[in-house]
Amino acid sequence: xxxxxxxxxxxxxxxxxxxxxxxxxxxxxxxxxxxxxxxxxxxxxxxxxxxxxxxxxxxxxxxxxxxxxxxxxxxxxxxxxxxxxxxxxxxxxxxxxxxxxxxxxxxxxxxxxxxxxxxxxxxxxxxxxxxxxxxxxxxxxxxxxxxxxxxxxxxxxxxxxxxxxxxxxxxxxxxxxxxxxxxxxxxxxxxxxxxxxxxxxxxxxxxxxxxxxxxxxxxxxxxxxxxxxxxxxxxxxxxxxxxxxxxxxxxxxxxxxxxxxxxxxxxxxxxxxxxxxxxxx
Amino acid sequence: xxxxxxxxxxxxxxxxxxxxxxxxxxxxxxxxxxxxxxxxxxxxxxxxxxxxxxxxxxxxxxxxxxxxxxxxxxxxxxxxxxxxxxxxxxxxxxxxxxxxxxxxxxxxxxxxxxxxxxxxxxxxxxxxxxxxxxxxxxxxxxxxxxxxxxxxxxxxxxxxxxxxxxxxxxxxxxxxxxxxxxxxxxxxxxxxxxxxxxxxxxxxxxxxxxxxxxxxxxxxxxxxxxxxxxxxxxxxxxxxxxxxxxxxxxxxxxxxxxxxxxxx
Numbered sequence: 001x002x003x004x005x006x007x008x009x010x011x012x013x014x015x016x017x018x019x020x021x022x023x024x025x026x027x028x029x030x031x032x033x034x035x036x037x038x039x040x041x042x043x044x045x046x047x048x049x050x051x052x053x054x055x056x057x058x059x060x061x062x063x064x065x066x067x068x069x070x071x072x073x074x075x076x077x078x079x080x081x082x083x084x085x086x087x088x089x090x091x092x093x094x095x096x097x098x099x100x101x102x103x104x105x106x107x108x109x110x111x112x113x114x115x116x117x118x119x120x121x122x123x124x125x126x127x128x129x130x131x132x133x134x135x136x137x138x139x140x141x142x143x144x145x146x147x148x149x150x151x152x153x154x155x156x157x158x159x160x161x162x163x164x165x166x167x168x169x170x171x172x173x174x175x176x177x178x179x180x181x182x183x184x185x186x187x188x189x190x191x192x193x194x195x196x197x198x199x200x201x202x203x204x205x206x207x208x209x210x211x212x213x214x215x216x217x218x219x220x221x222x223x224x225x226x227x228x229x230x231x232x233x234x235x236x237x238x239x240x241x242x243x244x245x246x247x248x249x250x251x252x253x254x255x256x257x258x259x260x261x262x263x264x265x266x267x268x269x270x271x272x273x274x275x276x277x278x279x280x281x
Numbered sequence: 282x283x284x285x286x287x288x289x290x291x292x293x294x295x296x297x298x299x300x301x302x303x304x305x306x307x308x309x310x311x312x313x314x315x316x317x318x319x320x321x322x323x324x325x326x327x328x329x330x331x332x333x334x335x336x337x338x339x340x341x342x343x344x345x346x347x348x349x350x351x352x353x354x355x356x357x358x359x360x361x362x363x364x365x366x367x368x369x370x371x372x373x374x375x376x377x378x379x380x381x382x383x384x385x386x387x388x389x390x391x392x393x394x395x396x397x398x399x400x401x402x403x404x405x406x407x408x409x410x411x412x413x414x415x416x417x418x419x420x421x422x423x424x425x426x427x428x429x430x431x432x433x434x435x436x437x438x439x440x441x442x443x444x445x446x447x448x449x450x451x452x453x454x455x456x457x458x459x460x461x462x463x464x465x466x467x468x469x470x471x472x473x474x475x476x477x478x479x480x481x482x483x484x485x486x487x488x489x490x491x492x493x494x495x496x497x498x499x500x501x502x503x504x505x506x507x508x509x510x511x512x513x514x515x516x517x518x519x520x521x522x523x524x525x526x527x528x529x530x531x532x533x534x535x536x537x538x539x540x541x542x543x544x545x
Contacts, residue, residue: 008451012369015451019365020377023358023422027380031419034399035391041398053402096294099287112291114528119298121524123480125497126517129504130301133308133316133514140304140318164298193283214386222388225482229504238390242486245394251402254394261388269386 035262042255053251061256071240075260078237081156082220082264086213088160089167093212094205097171102180113172120165128226131158135230150232158230159220166219167212174208175201210272217268221261237261302521309518314511331515340499347410347495348478351417355474356467358418359425364459367433384420392420393487400488408490416488417481421474428470432463469534476527496520 008015045058065071100112119127134141135154141147148154178201186196224238237260244254312322331337362381366374384392396416400406440462444454482497489495494502500516503509 009445016365016369016371019361019369023362023365023381024377026358026419027383027422030399030415031384031392031396032380033403034395035387037399037403038391038395041402092294092297095287095290099291103284103287114532115295116298118524118528119302121476121527122302123497123517123520123524125480125482125500126305126520127301129500129513129517130305132504133304134301136316138318139316143318161297161301164294218386218388222390222483224390225501238388238483241390241394245397245487251398255398258391258394262391265387 038255038258041252042259044252046250046252061253064253065256065260071257074235074237074240077152077234078221078261079264081152081159081236082217084156085159085163085220086167086216088156089164089216090209090213092160092164093167093171094209097168097175097208098201100168100172101175101178102183116165116168116172124162125225127162128158128229131161132229150230152231152234155227155231155234155236158226159223160216162226163216163219166215167209170208170211171205174204174211178204214269214272218261218265221264305514306518306521309511309515311511315507316510316514327511327515331512331519334512334516336494336499336503337496337512337516340494340496343494344479344496347414347417348475350414351421351478352471352474354414354418355421355425356471359422359470359474360429360463360467362422363426363429363433367430368438381423381426385423389483390487392416393484396484397487408488410493413485413489413493413495416484417478420481420484421478424473424477425467425470428466428473429463432466436462465534469531472527472531472534476524 008018041053042061043057043059045054045056045060046052047054065075096112096116100109100116104112131154132150133139135147135150136142137147137149139147148157182200183196186200191199222238224236224242227234227236227239237257241254241257244250244257248254307320308316309327310323310325311317311320312324313320362377366378393416396412396419397408400408400412406412440458441454444458449457480497482495482501485495485498486501489498496516500513503513
């Protein structure tokens with residue numbers, strides 16, 4: 001034991017290797033390997049009868065994806081929903097984050113952080129289910145004539161609700177780091193509320209909003225449960241993946257569909273890399 | 282003026298956050314099987330029906346088992362990764378930290394189908410308890426990692442160096458110096474990981490196979506059955522009330538700042 005510890009002490013590289021080995025085996029080999037395998041599977045096909053995978057290279061899955069109208073519609077719809085959810089969350093989160101970070105007393109600040117965090121712990125499914133109750137015909141929103149019913153509007157609202165804390169928290173953290181003296185200095189130098197917002201608050205807020213948007217965007221792209229619960233008959237990309245996987249018994253096609261959100265996220269991450277938002281994740 | 286507008290808006294957003302949850306809790310006492318609004322009367326009979334529901338009880342046990350095993354794996358791997366990244370400088374360090382957040386940065390369906398596909402076509406393993414736990418551990422690692430690395434960053438390495446100078450070996454130093462200082466951060470990370478796994482449904486639907494019913498799966502499968510609606514609603518209400526427990530615990534463990542960092 002003493003000998004082994006001594007060896008480890010003298011050889012930091014060995015220590016690093018032993019520490020990093022198991023997590024890298026899990027994430028680097030198993031997880032990254034699975035993603036690579038997913039891509040490879042998307043280039044295979046299934047036989048017409050049993051849904052058995054045939055390991056013949058083909059681009060048919062991708063051709064279907066781009067040429068069949070319904071898949072194009074679903075892709076565009078999913079991206080639009082993700083964009084709408086991200087914008088709604090940013091608009092809702094900003095005043096709350098600003099109030100929490102810059103106006104509220106320290107005591108109220110603590111309470112608000114907890115109030116925002118608590119729903120993060122509540123079950124995702126329960127929250128989506130809660131909105132099913134809100135939108136139900138004969139439910140509370142319907143009773144005052146405000147329910148859009150189950151459909152795309154309900155889906156966007158429910159998803160915005162689900163991911164809202166992911167937007168509030170980075171914005172709050174970003175604004176908290178902004179010294180109050182900067183805001184006061186801006187006001188002292190004659191800037192109005194609008195100018196201070198634009199020139200002092202926004203530069204801090206933007207990277208935080210981008211960091212939050214990675215979650216709102218990615219989580220929306222990958223969601224298929226909320227739309228099942230409140231979306232009526234509408235489908236998103238996740239539904240196509242799940243249905244092709246389970247009921248359609250067509251893993252290669254499901255794999256091809258799943259590369260769309262990955263590609264969308266890669267494009268998005270590359271675009272936001274320049275904003276420096278990734279450093280604050 | 283601006284202040285009161287901000288306050289009013291924040292209050293509205295919080296109302297938006299809590300109204301649906303309050304409705305679920307209220308409806309769990311609604312005498313109407315179809316949740317008429319406003320409720321015609323209040324009863325506790327759905328709560329006793331839910332306690333007797335064998336499906337829900339079994340599903341809770343399965344969820345607890347999965348979350349427990351996944352959290353133990355995540356604790357070990359997340360702590361190792363955090364120690365490696367915080368205490369060493371090496372080529373590819375940024376890539377490694379990106380790799381750790383990847384399972385939660387990528388959409389759930391992608392992680393789900395990628396792992397299911399790997400199990401089925403690459404390894405030839407039937408979907409079941411093993412594949413479910415492995416999948417959950419994969420996205421739980423990051424929560425432990427985040428908490429552990431935040432703590433390590435704050436601690437610095439002085440005490441460890443002192444321990445080594447006084448003749449303690451690598452393992453002795455870890456066990457007697459590093460680990461005790463990390464304990465509360467690891468507990469907070471484990472708690473978050475446990476909650477994440479307990480709650481997860483998307484990756485679960487892909488990797489659990491047909492035979493295994495976690496609590497979210499049970500809720501989801503009974504959600505659209507009208508005669509099960511009141512019992513599902515009670516389970517949902519109970520989960521909402523129970524979600525106060527981990528937030529309270531994590532506040533105790535880590536204080537507000539770290540729990541904010543952990544949730545991200």
